[in-house]
Amino acid sequence: MPATVIVGLQWGDEGKGKTTDFLAEQVSMAVRYQGGDNAGHTVVLGDEVFKLHLVPSGVLYPHISCVIGPGVVVNPATLIAELDMLAERGIDTSKVRVSRNAHLILPYHVAQDAAMEARLGGNAVGTTHRGIGPAYADRALRIGLRVEDLVDERSFRARLARVLPDKNALLARLPGDEQFELEPLVALAMAWGQRLRPHLADTVWLVQDALAQGDHVLLEGAQGTLLDLDHGSYPFVTSSNPIAGGACTGGGIGPLQVDEVIGVMKAYSTRVGSGPYPTELTDAIGAGIASRGNEVGTTTGRPRRVGWFDAVPLRYAVAVNSASSIMLNKLDILSGIDEICLCVAYEIDGRRVEAWPSSAEQLAGATPIYERFPGWSEPIHAARTLAELPENARRYVSALETAAGVPIVLVSVGPERSQTIERAFRPMRRRPSLAPAPNLGSASSRGPGDLS
Numbered sequence: 001m002p003a004t005v006i007v008g009l010q011w012g013d014e015g016k017g018k019t020t021d022f023l024a025e026q027v028s029m030a031v032r033y034q035g036g037d038n039a040g041h042t043v044v045l046g047d048e049v050f051k052l053h054l055v056p057s058g059v060l061y062p063h064i065s066c067v068i069g070p071g072v073v074v075n076p077a078t079l080i081a082e083l084d085m086l087a088e089r090g091i092d093t094s095k096v097r098v099s100r101n102a103h104l105i106l107p108y109h110v111a112q113d114a115a116m117e118a119r120l121g122g123n124a125v126g127t128t129h130r131g132i133g134p135a136y137a138d139r140a141l142r143i144g145l146r147v148e149d150l151v152d153e154r155s156f157r158a159r160l161a162r163v164l165p166d167k168n169a170l171l172a173r174l175p176g177d178e179q180f181e182l183e184p185l186v187a188l189a190m191a192w193g194q195r196l197r198p199h200l201a202d203t204v205w206l207v208q209d210a211l212a213q214g215d216h217v218l219l220e221g222a223q224g225t226l227l228d229l230d231h232g233s234y235p236f237v238t239s240s241n242p243i244a245g246g247a248c249t250g251g252g253i254g255p256l257q258v259d260e261v262i263g264v265m266k267a268y269s270t271r272v273g274s275g276p277y278p279t280e281l282t283d284a285i286g287a288g289i290a291s292r293g294n295e296v297g298t299t300t301g302r303p304r305r306v307g308w309f310d311a312v313p314l315r316y317a318v319a320v321n322s323a324s325s326i327m328l329n330k331l332d333i334l335s336g337i338d339e340i341c342l343c344v345a346y347e348i349d350g351r352r353v354e355a356w357p358s359s360a361e362q363l364a365g366a367t368p369i370y371e372r373f374p375g376w377s378e379p380i381h382a383a384r385t386l387a388e389l390p391e392n393a394r395r396y397v398s399a400l401e402t403a404a405g406v407p408i409v410l411v412s413v414g415p416e417r418s419q420t421i422e423r424a425f426r427p428m429r430r431r432p433s434l435a436p437a438p439n440l441g442s443a444s445s446r447g448p449g450d451l452s
């Protein structure tokens with residue numbers, strides 16, 4: 001039962017969509033396990049570019065069933081818009097399923113997110129204003145509404161009636177003073193429920209059945225390890241657990257069911273939103289990387305902050321995810337830079353520190369210690385083996401691999417699927433004891449009816 005987790009090793013936007021795309025033909029099911037429509041996955045398929053926020057990028061492949069797991073917070077308006085957009089572009093969405101247990105992002109969560117950020121002023125987290133934090137907070141407070149409530153008007157109204165007065169009282173004290181009325185929200189939610197009803201499921205059994213059948217299940221993390229609520233630079237983090245462990249809680253599988261964890265990282269780093277960022281580049285080199293790498297937030301359109309690769313959190317990320325292999329993306333974006341820096345340690349209070357200090361205060365005082373690598377000038381889009389890369393590029397990849405301590409098995413040298421160096425083996429084929437899934441990659445092996 002091959003279950004593979006794809007997890008970001010940096011601050012998100014590592015190109016996890018390309019990893020899914022690359023593995024898609026072997027996969028029968030793709031599962032989103034945390035986050036919400038704060039995420040943005042850009043997938044390039046031939047001439048077409050798809051930007052997805054909630055639906056797993058596996059939806060672009062007719063043979064893949066897509067699951068939005070119980071650990072995701074779902075804004076129904078976004079989900080419906082995304083399903084409609086996909087249908088308009090000829091993509092079959094009939095196999096998309098969303099967990100009845102997933103919590104809802106309602107309009108007051110979005111208002112609360114923006115208002116709380118405004119109140120924080122210069123200390124704002126820089127959230128995506130999608131209501132993610134307030135929805136997860138309500139889940140923990142046990143006052144959240146869930147996807148299943150969308151198809152039960154009585155329960156939806158009763159639950160909302162209990163919550164709304166407190167929400168309005170809170171919002172009245174925050175900038176914007178937005179207020180919400182019960183009945184219009186109930187009407188909106190019931191319309192959402194009607195539209196989404198065919199997609200609702202107890203997704204845990206879908207995933208468990210797929211694994212029991214020997215199907216290959218891909219669990220797609222959103223954001224990245226350094227934005228993890230427990231492992232990132234708190235409070236400049238998201239409100240869920242993007243790490244591989246989140247795939248268990250948010251997808252509904254046990255740790256022993258995870259067969260492979262593919263960590264995804266870029267050849268440099270980016271970060272959206274506020275928070276300490278020791279290797280940030282604010283010079284022309286950074287601007288060049290941002291422009292060549294098209295580093296603009298998929299969800300917010302905000303320019304991403306750009307910096308050199310930081311190997312200090314990489315070691316931490318590999319450890320907490322138990323990453324077994326790595327996909328390195330966007331190596332081509334570094335072509336043309338004279339000297340490439342790799343942060344191998346920090347200096348904090350005059351001491352050399354090699355362990356990632358997840359405290360935002362310590363990080364803010366960290367000065368990066370760099371190892372310097374001569375760059376390469378030629379474009380590398382055409383390379384299909386490591387041997388075809390310029391020697392300086394090979395040296396840099398090798399240094400990243402040494403820092404990570406696990407093999408870099410895939411190196412991306414361009415946005416298209418073919419622009420990938422596949423090194424030595426496909427990660428999922430390396431466990432010979434596993435019987436190959438019987439219907440791997442077969443478009444006709446599963447029908448829409450199999451899911452409900």
Ligand code: IMP
Pocket residue numbers: 011012013038039040125126127128129130131132133222223227236237238239271272273274
């Ligand atoms: P939230 O997830 O909207 O609450 O935002 C919390 C932090 O996570 C902010 O710094 C956001 O910019 C960041 N963030 C959320 N989603 C993504 C993502 O998909 N990529 C990169 N950063 C993200």
